[in-house]
Amino acid sequence: DAGVIQSPRHEVTEMGQEVTLRCKPISGHNSLFWYRQTMMRGLELLIYFNNNVPIDDSGMPEDRFSAKMPNASFSTLKIQPSEPRDSAVYFCASSYPQGGADQPQHFGDGTRLSIL
Amino acid sequence: ILNVEQSPQSLHVQEGDSTNFTCSFPSSNFYALHWYRWETAKSPEALFVMTLNGDEKKKGRISATLNTKEGYSYLYIKGSQPEDSATYLCAFIGYSNYQLIWGAGTKLIIKP
Numbered sequence: 282d283a284g285v286i287q288s289p290r291h292e293v294t295e296m297g298q299e300v301t302l303r304c305k306p307i308s309g310h311n312s313l314f315w316y317r318q319t320m321m322r323g324l325e326l327l328i329y330f331n332n333n334v335p336i337d338d339s340g341m342p343e344d345r346f347s348a349k350m351p352n353a354s355f356s357t358l359k360i361q362p363s364e365p366r367d368s369a370v371y372f373c374a375s376s377y378p379q380g381g382a383d384q385p386q387h388f389g390d391g392t393r394l395s396i397l
Numbered sequence: 398i399l400n401v402e403q404s405p406q407s408l409h410v411q412e413g414d415s416t417n418f419t420c421s422f423p424s425s426n427f428y429a430l431h432w433y434r435w436e437t438a439k440s441p442e443a444l445f446v447m448t449l450n451g452d453e454k455k456k457g458r459i460s461a462t463l464n465t466k467e468g469y470s471y472l473y474i475k476g477s478q479p480e481d482s483a484t485y486l487c488a489f490i491g492y493s494n495y496q497l498i499w500g501a502g503t504k505l506i507i508k509p
Contacts, residue, residue, distance in 0.1 A: 323501050324441070324486070337496065372440060383429045383490075385443030386497070 285389035299361040306375030316372040403500035418503040420487030424468035431488040
């Protein structure tokens with residue numbers, strides 16, 4: 282079975298550029314989560330969607346970050362404009378059923394983002 | 398503020414020895430506790446989801462117990478192997494918002 286698929290795996294770009302990270306959740310999962318991993322803060326939840334609707338975006342660092350889920354099989358996390366402090370590994374995870382409260386989250390392989 | 402604490406922060410264990418570490422979480426509004434294993438350069442992988450006080454779950458040499466009244470869970474690894482080296486994360490979910498509150502993890506290093 283295909284797991285959570287993230288692209289790209291690595292992204293290196295210059296400060297000020299727009300960055301778009303993509304995620305395809307596991308088919309049938311109705312909750313999707315975006316996380317950021319840094320050395321300083323560990324794993325941080327940025328935003329999560331339930332049935333394609335954003336439920337809580339309080340973890341999104343600032344207005345430069347935005348996330349969308351236009352349908353059940355695709356989500357994007359966009360950073361515009363990007364800054365060096367955005368450099369991190371970004372994970373997408375999905376779960377079933379709603380909110381994943383008593384179901385495990387399945388993580389993608391992550392996107393390693395470096396902003397120069 | 399909900400806090401999930403894991404201890405110790407890191408642990409060096411000799412191959413073949415057994416070990417355990419702790420996850421502490423708020424004892425009120427408990428809904429579920431998750432354990433994940435996170436190998437370096439990989440993504441977190443779910444080990445257990447525990448919901449009932451007194452729950453004990455097992456997967457091979459790894460097992461976990463849950464005490465929701467006092468707010469702690471133990472993860473045990475029997476006969477540690479080098480492939481057990483990873484960071485072990487726990488995450489708490491309460492009835493208040495159904496979101497995972499993550500601990501900082503216990504980094505386990507198995508010495509051959």
